[in-house]
Structures are given as structure tokens and as C-alpha cells.
Amino acid sequence: MADCNETLRELDAFLDSELSEETRVAIRFHLEECPDCFQAFDFHAELKLVVSQKCKNDEMPPGLLAKLQQCFGDPDEPTLGDDPFAATDELDAGPDGA
Numbered sequence: 001m002a003d004c005n006e007t008l009r010e011l012d013a014f015l016d017s018e019l020s021e022e023t024r025v026a027i028r029f030h031l032e033e034c035p036d037c038f039q040a041f042d043f044h045a046e047l048k049l050v051v052s053q054k055c056k057n058d059e060m061p062p063g064l065l066a067k068l069q070q071c072f073g074d075p076d077e078p079t080l081g082d083d084p085f086a087a088t089d090e091l092d093a094g095p096d097g098a
């Protein structure tokens with residue numbers, strides 16, 4: 001039914017529950033068969049979760065998402081740990097100073 005490209009294209013809509021039941025079932029079915037897509041979905045689901053949690057606590061600095069994606073794109077890069085601001089050097093002089 002759905003192939004990898006099609007599945008990945010619907011990734012965001014799937015995670016945001018914007019798809020019809022029929023499409024969701026097709027994607028879930030594909031994920032069960034395809035570890036690559038499953039990993040991609042799992043990964044993005046977690047990324048969305050982290051970002052939404054960070055957004056609740058702090059204002060999202062512009063470019064943070066790009067930084068996150070950069071880090072995730074290169075597994076050899078050091079990860080952000082629990083402090084995403086550690087990776088945004090240009091933003092370290094915030095108004096709070098802390």
C-alpha cells in the first residue's frame with residue numbers, strides 16, 4: 001500500500017493526528033513491516049515531544065530547531081544533553097544572564 005517515500009511524507013501529519021483513519025492504518029501497517037521508517041517515525045515523535053516540552057518551559061530560541069536537526073543529523077556530534085541552550089552559543093547572552 002504505502003511505500004517508504006509516501007510514509008515519510010505523511011510523518012508530520014501522522015504525528016499531529018491530521019490523517020484519516022485509513023491513512024493512519026496504512027502507515028502503521030508499513031511501520032510494522034519497515035524498521036527504517038519505524039525508526040524515523042519514532043525519532044521524530046521523540047523530537048516533537050522534546051521540543052514541545054522545552055517550549056512549555058522556555059521560549060524557543062530561533063534556530064534551536066535547526067540546531068537540533070543538525071545534531072540529530074550527525075550522530076558523531078555531542079548531544080544536547082538536558083540543556084539545549086548549551087548548543088546555541090550565539091544566544092548565551094540572554095536578558096536574564098542566567
Ligand SMILES: [Zn+2]
Nearest residue numbers: 003004034037
Ligand atoms: Zn518504509
